[in-house]
Amino acid sequence: xxxxASAVKIPLxxxxxxxxxxxPGTTQQRASIIHGYGATPEDHWFGWLAEQLxxxxxPTTIPALPTPQAPDPGRWLDVVRTELGTxxxxxxxxxxxxxxxxxxxxxxxxxxxxxxxxxxxxxxxxDQLPALPHLNAHIGHGCDVTDSATTSIDSRSSGxxxxxxxxxxxxxxxxxxxxxxHR
Numbered sequence: 001x002x003x004x005a006s007a008v009k010i011p012l013x014x015x016x017x018x019x020x021x022x023x024p025g026t027t028q029q030r031a032s033i034i035h036g037y038g039a040t041p042e043d044h045w046f047g048w049l050a051e052q053l054x055x056x057x058x059p060t061t062i063p064a065l066p067t068p069q070a071p072d073p074g075r076w077l078d079v080v081r082t083e084l085g086t087x088x089x090x091x092x093x094x095x096x097x098x099x100x101x102x103x104x105x106x107x108x109x110x111x112x113x114x115x116x117x118x119x120x121x122x123x124x125x126x127d128q129l130p131a132l133p134h135l136n137a138h139i140g141h142g143c144d145v146t147d148s149a150t151t152s153i154d155s156r157s158s159g160x161x162x163x164x165x166x167x168x169x170x171x172x173x174x175x176x177x178x179x180x181x182h183r
Contacts, residue, residue, distance in 0.1 A: 033062045035064075036124075072138070099124075
């Protein structure tokens with residue numbers, strides 16, 4: 001983990017249980033890195049992480065979300081939906097900043113059952129930020145995420161409410177760069 005960054009890693013499937021790892025001879029893992037507000041695929045640590053994942057044999061993409069300085073939630077969601085495609089236990093998603101909210105909204109819209117191998121949210125937020133009022137329309141009412149051991153995201157479609165529970169691993173439980181054996 002990058003020193004000073006906050007992240008939540010959530011190994012999960014659509015039912016809240018731990019997802020399986022890759023077994024030799026099965027479908028290959030794949031990763032997508034979703035940037036955030038004001039960023040491009042070339043910014044921050046995105047390229048570095050993509051290189052690390054590719055070096056480990058994991059195909060990785062970093063899609064360019066449209067108009068990152070003036071993000072449109074519908075357009076961002078369309079790109080994320082297209083980029084992620086059909087998720088499975090071999091899928092890995094890393095999101096940063098406003099990209100976290102977009103990914104969470106996408107996951108909340110998926111029909112059950114679905115699986116996701118790994119979700120990493122870095123410096124995400126779901127509430128409006130007084131320092132960035134021009135993002136209020138994008139953030140809206142955020143996403144139903146609570147600060148507890150389990151988190152629910154409610155998805156309302158066709159008049160039905162679906163609740164998905166995620167197992168959270170707190171940032172303090174994750175290794176820092178100096179603790180990680182994979183430098």
